[in-house]
Structure formats: C-alpha cells, structure tokens
Amino acid sequence: MSDTTSSAARGTSTLVLQAGVSGFLRILNISILTRLLLPSDMGQIGFLAIIYGYMQFLGALGLNHASPLVIPEEEDAGRLGRVKSFLKRSTLIILVSSVVMVLVVLLLAPYLFGWTTVSSDLIYLVILIAPFSAMEVFLDSFLLGRYDIRRLAGGRIIFDIVRITATIGLVLLGLEVAGVMTGWLVGEVAAVVVFGTFALRRLKIPSRIIQMRPILAFAIPSLLFQLVDVTIQNSDKLILLFLRGEVDLGVYDVSLRVLFMLSLLALTVSTSLYPILTRVRLRLEERAEADTKMGDVVAVLVRYVLLLLVPISVVVALNSKVVLMILFGPFYASYPNASLSFSILVLSYSLWGVVYALHSVLRSMGEARFFIIIGMGVIAFEIVGCWYLTSIMGLLGSAIIRSMYIVILFVTAYARLRQKSAYSLRSAGGPALRIGMASLVSGMLVLLVAPTTLVELLLWLTLAVVLYLLLLFLMREYTSLDFRIARAVLPNRLYRIVDWLEYDNPVERTSEE
DSSP, rough: OOOOHHHHHHHHHHHHHHHHHHHHHHHHHHHHHHSSSHHHHHHHHHHEEEEEHHHHHHTTTHHHHHHHHHHHHHHTTTOHHHHHHHHHHHHHHHHHHHHHHHHHHHHHHHHHHSOOOOOHHHHHHHHHHHHHHHHHHHHHHHHHHHTTTHHHHHHHHHHHHHHHHHHHHHHIIIIHHHHHHHHHHHHHHHHHHHHHHHHTOOOSSSOOOOOHHHHHHHHHHHHHHHHHHHHHHHHHHHHHHHHHHHHHHHHHHHHHHHHHHHHHHHHHHHHHHHHHHHHHHHHHHHTHHHHHHHHHHHHHHHHHHHHHHHHHHHHHTHHHHHHHHHOOOHHHSSSSHHHHHHHHHHHHHHHHHHHHHHHHHHHHHHHHHHHHHHHHHHHHHOOOOOHHHHHTHHHHHHHHHHHHHHHHHHHHHHHHHHHHOOOTTTHHHHHHHHHHHHHHHHHHHHHHHHOHHHHHHHHHHHHHHHHHHHHHHHTTOOOOHHHHHHHSSOOOOGGGHHHHHHHHSOOOOOOOO
8 A cells, every 4th residue: 555545544534533522522511501692602702703713814824725735845855944934924913913903903993893792802702812812723734734633633622622611611600692702712822832842842843934824824814714615604693683683693603603513524635635625636647647537536525425424414414403402402303494404504515625626636736716606696686686585585495595506506616627637526426426315315304213312312313324334335335445444544453354245245446546
C-alpha cells in the first residue's frame, strides 16, 4: 500500500472518529441546554452564534485556508524555518485584524443589531470572543496543514469538552444565555493554548523569513468565498428571526445543530483530504492526465461521503419525531411543522455532504471565481424565497428553501466538474442505489421498534448500523480500496479477518486505487 494511501486513510479515519465524538458531545450539550433554557433563550443563542461565526472567519483573514497549501510545500522542501515564520507572522496579522474588527463592530453594534431584542451586553460578550476564535480556527488549520492528525484530533476534543463543561456549569449557576457565551469564551481560550502548544512542538528551530504578500493574495480572496458561504448558511435564520421571532429561530436552530454532526463528518472527510487532493491534481497535471483521472478521485470521495451520511439521514428522517422527543423534549417534537422540517433537512444534508466533497475538489482546482458567482446567486434566491415561504409557512418554509439551495449548489458544482471533464454521476449511480436501499431497511427497523428512551434509541441505532453494513456486504458494495484502507486503519491482529473478507469475496481492482 502506498504511503499516501496509508497516511490519508489513517488521518481521515482519525478525524472522522474525532468528528463523531465531537458531534456526540455537541448534541449532548444542546440536549441538556434545551432542558435548562427556554426556547426563546435558544433563539438568542442561535442569533449570537451567527455573529460568532462571522467574526471568527473574518478575524482569521483567510489564513486558515492558506495553511493547507503553504505548509506542505515548505515542509516538502525542508524549509521548516519558513513554516515557523508563517506561524509567527500569521499570528500577528490575525491578532491585529481581530482587534481592529472588534473595535469597529463594537462601535457599530447599535446600528447593526439594534433591531433585535437580544441584550446589548450579550452582543458585546460574543464580540469579545472573536480574537480567540479566529486564532483557534487558524491554529486548527495549521495543524491540519502539517498533517499532525493525532494532536489536531485531541485538541478538538479537548476544546469541545472544555466548552461544553463550562457552558453547562455556568447555566446551572443561573447565568442563562450569558453563561453559554462565557462558556464559548473559556473553550476558545483553552483551544488557543492547546493548539498553540501543539503548533510549536516541532518548530524549535530558527525562524526564516517568509513573504506574506503572495500568501495574503491567496488568503484574502478565499475570505470572500467564506463570506458567501457563511451568508448562505445564515440568511434563512436571520429572516426567520425577523419574521417569526426568537422561539421559531430557537426550534429551527436546535434542529440545525443536530444536523451539524452530518456537516461535521462531511467537512472532516473533505478538508482532511484537501491537501491530498491538491497534490493529486498537481501530479495528474504534470502527467497530462487531469481530465481523465481526476474523476476517479472525485468518485471515491463522493462514495465515502454517501457511505457515512445516507444511513444517518434516512434513519433519522424516518424517526424524526422520536429523535426530537428523546433528545430535546415534547415542546420541540410537537412544535408546528418541526418534525416535518427536521425530516426534510436531515435528508437534504446527505446531499449537502456531497456538495462539500465537490466543492473541495473545485477549490483544489482553483475555482474561486465560480464559488463567488454561484454563491451570490444562491444568496439572492435564498433571501427572496425564504422571505416569501417563511412569511407563509414559518420554519417549514425556511427548511424548504434551505433544501432547495442545497440542490442548486449540488447541480452547479456537478455541472462545473462535468464542464472540466472531472466527474460523471454514472460512476456513483450503483453505489448510491445500494447505499440507499440498505439505509432504508435499517431506518424501517428503528421505525417499527419505536424506541421511547435514549438508551433504547442508541441501542437500536447501533443495531441499524450493523444491519446497514451487513446489507452492503451482501450486496457486494465494497471495492479493493476499502480493504486497503481497512488495513491502514485497523491493528495488525485484525488483518486476518480483512484478508478472509477480501479473498473469500474477491473484487476487481479498479482505478480507485
């Protein structure tokens, strides 16, 4: 097995495991908060999270996108001193940009947020988190760029544990929404300390000057792409808040936070493979094979995203009311159209995962202009459509529009890849059908049992996953690459099982390898 395949398999599987742990912790956190706080409080948290998200990436100034491109090139050339210089100079730039941004937003806060009923003290508190959150995002990407996966995964879990513990503890002390914001601040400070320590661990060498101007020339345009991306994901929430109020936003935002786990898994797979996608594309271009071979890479990435997300989406969508009832209580399960909206959203998020994968490939191909043009069009569609449907249907209208723009993003990304002769859906048709059938049967199992407690739900979800994997195996939905990845991920003592599965059920070797 090649070193690249082994490294990618181990790194991606480690980050997927970390994403699963982080997703579980965050769902547990929101489940506890929905029982401690009012739905209107959850709506305020949803609004403050929007401010938090914008300031986080704006403060990072796009340098988090530059890390996975700059660092591997410098390390491959043996220029670790320049990597250290990149870390030092980026840190200084982010601190300056974050402080300036905080001062500007603090001055403009009455004009930017005066239309809401959220306390100005809460808004000021979330604004002050920005420098720490921007540094956390950059340091996270710095460790990814160095492919320091174990420390990256460990740091992310520490961040989640600290933030969740602080958040719940402060809410129990009676601080309510302010406790949640303070918990976020504590988590970000802890993450900066942990990630910063890890980042410097293997850089105890003299620093060599690296020119930041060409790096910023790449980073700042990527900032515009991220601005478009974050706006797409938050426009419907702002419109829902404006038209329907904090309670509707609270119910909607709670659903989206559950779906964040699906996004996290897809984003983890896509971002962890992004440096590798870039290297593959460059090698193919050197051999003049980019047009004929890049599609194989895309097909593999899309297949693994579908394998991860489709079963979760189908099982949860078929049992949406049960999931909402067990996780968040009767109010969220019985709120008008909440269960239907949740089912629509969770199904669409499988496609959202594919969009992440396709966009990662397009980013590795330098398609910045495409993202901006399509993103602006989607924002216009979202604002008009969401304003109309939400005014009539409430949060169901917001859910429908979100699902529709996910479809638009998928169609445009696929069309662009087809235009560049980089991908065809024909290679994904068979796997998608088998994955869908196995997921549907597994979801029906949970639906027929109808669990009523968290323990029962977890038990039957586990059995559904086992059934899903068994059905995929019986339908021969496996490739030689699956076995290679299994050997890279699993300990040596399990190789005999992998060998037995592969050689007793042979598959043709494909270009996926």
